[in-house]
Amino acid sequence: MISTLLVANRGEIAHRVFRTCAELGIRTVAVHSDADENALHARVADAAVRLPGATPAQTYLRGDLIVKAALAAGADAVHPGYGFLSENPDFARAVLDAGLLWIGPPPAAIEAMASKTRAKELMGIAPLGEVTEDDLPVLVKAAAGGGGRGMRVVRRLADLPAALDSAAAEAASAFGDGEVFVEPYVERGRHVEVQILADTHGTVWTLGTRDCSLQRRHQKVIEEAPAPGLGPRLTEELYALAVRAARAVSYVGAGTVEFLVADGRAHFLEMNTRLQVEHPVTEAVFGLDLVAEQLRVAEGHPLPAAPPAARGHAVEARLYAEDPAHDWAPQTGTLHRLAVPAGVRLDTGYTGGDTIGVHYDPMLAKVVAHAPTRAEALRRLAGALERAEVHGPVTNRDLLIRSLRHPEFAAGPVDTGFYDRHLAELTRPAPDVHAPLAAALADAHGRSRFGGWRNVPAQPQTKRYEMAGDEVEVRYRHTRQGPVADGVRVVHADARTVVLEVDGVRRKFEIARYGDQVYVGATRLTALPRFPDPAAQLAPGSLLAPMPGTVVRVADGLAEGTTVTAGQPLIWLEAMKMQHQITAPVAGTLTALHARPGQQVEPGLLLAVVQPT
CATH class of the missing domain: 3.30.700.40 (Glycoprotein, Type 4 Pilin)
Structure with missing residues (x-):
């Protein structure tokens, strides 16, 4: 029996695991970076251990430090959460070698599925070889990790080398693994996944489907269960493929098998050997606590022969500190207040007064609604978000509300190109005139x-x-x-x-x-002040840092006097685990360049000036 559990993670998922532990009577241990010293997950745990540093590479990606923290705090089990080291087989082995219980699948199963390239080979899918014009468009994708990082859509062959380089750099920063691969890109596909749960006695559950097609930058924004409009034949095919993937690696615990559904067919994408961000919609539909089930499976308890029956429909919206109208730029600062009305579920790693920093993912919370029908669930979630109090940096709250109420989304399933088609109308300002x-x-x-x-x-x-x-x-x-x-x-x-x-x-x-x-x-x-500050005026063509972050790259050969074209990438910033391009606002001549690789910048800092032609 588990008595003390350390969560090798931070924020919302750590807090969510701690909530289940409190219900089960399990003591909890948090780990935290210096930036997270006063974070919610560190405050609510029974004990907390500092990981010196602020960046993921210094802290939450240091498996050796986390194992030492677990032993020092007297933990007997480790839950990895999602992201960071959750799909790292070496970390799982280190936990087991230290005599601790690992809340997840065997390291060999993680290793078999950790690389998307190896997972496709295991499922009998040949990788895309040398790319030609006939293969376009293609998707450059990180072999490790997830969350939309290390992914680039390439529509011109000439852009492929740069996409490979930037995706590899982003993947190495986020996951410690810069391996990338190329696969065909389907423009109008749906992202559908199957939740599985397997025990050590040979039972594998399939817990319904989820649709996660509303994405920005290949990262999910709104998820729902069950996936609408699949039909019984396709649903059974998805279940069979999911079970096949699980049995192929002797899987144990909670996991997700992801598919691209297009033209009525299911195409295997990958298997996530961990708990997914969107697991609450499955919990709502099946009346389960998946974290509690993970702990019971790890303790060796068998699952019943069949899962509980599904009921109703659930929808989850991810509330991000970002500005969708300005290239999804992440936002930082003080979150003064976060509250949602009763009747919906709120999973968050923040409370009022907390600081949203630059080092980690910009997700503030997940808001989940469950109702007898899909239409009722959409209405309930949109209404709750509309009445929510979100006081702090700019968020995607308005985008979420408009998405949930959009006729195309409300009518039934949509594909992953939804925001490509509708982002302009969904982000058009519509403030209350009074x-x-x-x-x-x-x-x-x-x-x-x-x-x-x-x-x-x-x-x-x-x-x-x-x-x-x-x-x-x-x-x-x-x-x-x-x-x-x-x-x-x-x-x-x-x-x-x-x-x-x-x-x-x-x-x-x-x-x-x-x-x-x-x-x-x-x-x-x-x-605004009664009298504007004349010193606040900037020269036309000034490029300002849109967020706090680190300059990771300046375009090759860029110097004062260089001629640039409108939209040309000039500077790359890394913030909240993703890279962001700063492009030339107009065609002209670069008359000033202040940015340099490795430089830490704050919002509003002048990076460069382009004199319009």
Whole structure:
């Protein structure tokens, strides 16, 4: 029986495993980097061990340090979570060699499936050889790891060498393994997977299907179970292939077999020998705790002959600190508040006041809704996200809501090209036009007494805000009856709540303020100074760092005086485990270059200047 469990991970998944351990009466041990010293997972564990450093390579990818931490804390078992070392067979062996229980499949099974190239060979799939024009488009893919890292779509043969280099560099940074391979890229396929659970007594469960086709940068955004519209024949084929993969490597524990479904056929992609990020939708549909099942299997308990019956439909949305409208740029800073309404599940590694740093994945939370039907589950999740309080850096919350309500998605299954087709409309700004007035009235409360009316004409009060990239100015007046604004009746106003009546309809606004950041419901505003700072003006063509990160590359031969074309990649930044290109905004001449490889940058730092032609 497991008495003390160390989770060799961080954030949301560590916190989620600890929650099950608390229910089972198992003591918990966290490991944390210096950047995560005050992170939620380190705070809630019964014990925590420091891993010196901040980057994954210094900390969560150091299996030797994690094994030492487990032994020092008196743990008798290690759960790897997902990502980092979760699919590293050498780490699994090191855990077992130290006399600890490994919560996962045997190292040999991990090794057989850890490389996507070897996994395809095991399933009888020949790799793509030398690439020709007839093979395009193709997908460059990291052999190790997942999460969309180390993946590049190539549509021109001339772009293949650069794609191989950049994918290998990103994979080496994220997984410690720079091996990549090339496979055909299917434009309109669906990403469908099967959850499996196997014990040490020969029983293999298939726990339904999941559809994970809504992706950005090959990383999942919205997942659901069961996958809609597959039909019984294709579903049974997927189950059979999943069981075949599991039995081929004598699999034990929880795992996922992933497929690309196109033209009514299933194409094997890979097997993830770990718990998936999207496992909560399967838990909701089958009424299971997959982490608890992992622990029971590791202790040697047999599974029943058949899994429980599925019921209803579940949908999960990943809430990321990123800006979808600006190339999915990750965001950092203080998360002031994160709360969702009752009736949905929230899995997160953050609470209000925590800092979102640059070293790790930008996912803040997963929000999961379960209902009798798919339509009800989509409606419930969209409504919960709309009412959620997410105060802090820019997130993809609005994109998630619009995606869930989009007619194409609501009508049934979609393919992985959904965001390629619809991103512009899904990220078009649509702020609440009355939010600035509500913010201004709340801000004025306490600064001047609304009841202090004098029998002289009142001068208009003005307040400026930045909203959805635009500057807006609010005007209102103080009267005997209180503040008034054109076309709007102010029913009530205090520092936290404003009630406005527009065209006979009364609306209530909840306001929260953190410095110059103001949140009016789901609308985010920035209070602007009364007089703009003239020093804040920048030369046209200035390239600013969009996020904190590290300059990992500057384009070959780039120097002051170089002629560049619009959209040409000039600088590569690495942030939150992914690389981001900084491109020339216009065609012209590079007149200044301040970025250098290895340089740490903060948002807004001037990297280069391109003088327009």
